[in-house]
Amino acid sequence: SKATVSVLNCAIHKHMMHEATMLTLLALVSGASAACTDFGGNACKGCLGSNKVCYPGMPKKQCNMYPGFQFCEDTPRICCEALTAECLSCSEGITEEEYCAEHPETIGCATPLKEGDVCKSGGVETGPGVDRFNDCPAGTSCVAESGFAIGGEVTYFCTATTPVPEPVLCCHAVIADCEACKAGVS
Secondary structure (H helix, E strand, O other): OHHHHHHHHHHHHHHHHHHHHHHHHHHHHOOOOHHHEOOOOOEOOOEEOOOOOEEOOOOHHHHOOOOOOEEOOOOOOOOOOOOEHHHHHHHHOOOHHHHHHHOOOOEOOOOOOOOOOEEEOOEOOOEOOOEOOOOOOOOEEEEEOOOOOEOOEOOEEEEEOOOOOOOOOOOOOOOHHHHHHHHOOO
16 A cells, blocks of 8 residues: 555665664764765775875875865874974874974974083972973983072083093003003003
8 A cells, every 4th residue: 555655665764864874873983984985985095185086195294284185094083273292293193203303393392402401490489490300412411500599499401421431450460461551551
């Protein structure tokens, strides 16, 4: 009858809608998203252009430089929007270390210390300061400044270290080799 066909059509439509919803949910749970499919509906494993063309060989950083382009990953990446190393590196799809190597002036990138730079300071009297005791460059160490200190708080600087010569062990016999060693000659 006409009513039976109508009920059957309704059931088929509901089943198709349920199946489409389940496929969409499965795609979202698995990390794929509708935005990461090309115009033919194929999953893009690379850079998806604003024209819905998939560029699988394009690197993340290059892909993210173009407005409207998106790098499709196995898991979605949600980035903050502040102008900090953390947020900017995320939006470019690279590590903070990689981002800071290219943009060391960015907030959140620690600039390398050099000889004479403050490596430790601050406290109760002077407020928050620097705490980079182990970041001095090779050939220097973080050394306390001598002299006046506010409230006993001392500022430390990256100071050149004087290499301590290794002691020379010489024999005590009265022979040429031992005597030369003691004299510091060869």
